Amino acid sequence: MTILPSPHSGIRGRTILTGDRPTGQLHLGHYAGSLKARVDLQEHNEQFVLIADLQALTDNAGNPGKVRSSVRELVLDYLAVGIDPTKSRIIRQSRIPELAELTMLYMNLVSVARLERNPTTKSEIEQRAFTGGVPSGFLCYPVSQAADITAFDADLVPAGADQAPILEIANEIVERMNRAGGAGTLRRAELMLSAGARLPGVDGRGKMSKSAGNAILLSDDEAAIRNKVMAMYTDPDHLRVSDPGRVEGNVVFAMLDAFDPDTAEVEALKQHYRAGGLGDMALKRRLEPILQELIAPIRERRAELALDPDVYHRVLDASTEIARERAGRVLGRVRAAFGLD
Ligand code: TRP
Numbered sequence: 001m002t003i004l005p006s007p008h009s010g011i012r013g014r015t016i017l018t019g020d021r022p023t024g025q026l027h028l029g030h031y032a033g034s035l036k037a038r039v040d041l042q043e044h045n046e047q048f049v050l051i052a053d054l055q056a057l058t059d060n061a062g063n064p065g066k067v068r069s070s071v072r073e074l075v076l077d078y079l080a081v082g083i084d085p086t087k088s089r090i091i092r093q094s095r096i097p098e099l100a101e102l103t104m105l106y107m108n109l110v111s112v113a114r115l116e117r118n119p120t121t122k123s124e125i126e127q128r129a130f131t132g133g134v135p136s137g138f139l140c141y142p143v144s145q146a147a148d149i150t151a152f153d154a155d156l157v158p159a160g161a162d163q164a165p166i167l168e169i170a171n172e173i174v175e176r177m178n179r180a181g182g183a184g185t186l187r188r189a190e191l192m193l194s195a196g197a198r199l200p201g202v203d204g205r206g207k208m209s210k211s212a213g214n215a216i217l218l219s220d221d222e223a224a225i226r227n228k229v230m231a232m233y234t235d236p237d238h239l240r241v242s243d244p245g246r247v248e249g250n251v252v253f254a255m256l257d258a259f260d261p262d263t264a265e266v267e268a269l270k271q272h273y274r275a276g277g278l279g280d281m282a283l284k285r286r287l288e289p290i291l292q293e294l295i296a297p298i299r300e301r302r303a304e305l306a307l308d309p310d311v312y313h314r315v316l317d318a319s320t321e322i323a324r325e326r327a328g329r330v331l332g333r334v335r336a337a338f339g340l341d
Helices: 028-041 053-057 064-081 097-109 112-116 119-128 141-151 161-181 222-230 251-259 263-275 280-306 311-337
Strands: 015-020 046-051 088-092 156-159 190-193
Touching: 015 028, 015 141, 028 046, 028 064, 028 156, 028 251, 028 280, 046 064, 053 064, 053 141, 064 088, 064 280, 064 311, 088 311, 097 141, 097 161, 097 311, 119 141, 119 161, 141 161, 141 311, 156 161, 161 190, 161 311, 222 280, 251 263, 251 280, 263 280
Parallel strands: 015 046, 015 156, 046 088, 156 190
Antiparallel strands: none
8 A cells, every 4th residue: 555644743732523324325426525634643642433323314314224334334435444443443423422412411502593603514404305394303413523522632623614604503502612611611623624635536527426426435346446546537628648638637747746746747737738739648547556456455455344243343342331431421420511420
């Protein structure tokens, strides 16, 4: 596996919480945007990696089977990329009932209008076009996410910019709680934006996403990877090799920027491409082995792990216990602040 220089090596001693909704297998966009960073961050920090199955149900209540099977897929993806369960605590949201009680209490601190103004949930609601109205659980998932973040005393949340409005709500809750229960009731968390741009889909239409069908999955086989690289969107006006080509919006260059360790060479290739005389095929032939080498060990590890029926329990059981203990202490402080002690 190609090791890229880590931009995270300076971060130490923090309590980190990151999470994913289990709604499908992970892909290269997740790898570049968050998984790689988690592998780095677990070395010198306490890191919780949350499988947010309750949050996934807020817009998948009609399809619980998908959420259930995706929990297992996520565990396999995590382990296959190198998230180490002896260094990171991989936890499943629904196994930690303290999170539900915290959510219930925090809901008293956040107005419906505040939730309706949230730009992230707002655009998600537009995309989803819920038939039969927006589930109240969906509108409230930012409150439940505030519970996720505060329950383990996290002070750093690595995530995309779309998570900023959610973190803002979480920190408003922290302030309210600390005013009511004393300064040490809850800990404030900072957002750490994922390094680099979001990886585009292989078709060049928006970001990589499994549901859009433009993703390279961490479980893709060699032929699938080759076909996706060969079909990758480049510059539609770059018809002849001698034509000048566009680098911006060109998916092959976005991939090289993300995964080719030889940045000086990539810069030289960009210049050559812009000037004309560099063909798409040559670029794709450079990219393909980089992706094959990156994904092959992940895919193999994943397939091996999938054979072990206990892997899932082994990973989740121990961390659940530790996480519940931790969340229980936070819940105790919150209950006291509400006069429930
Ligand atoms: N909302 C996040 C997403 O859609 C997932 C998530 C749930 C999360 N709980 C979290 C992210 C806590 C960071 C911290 O990707």
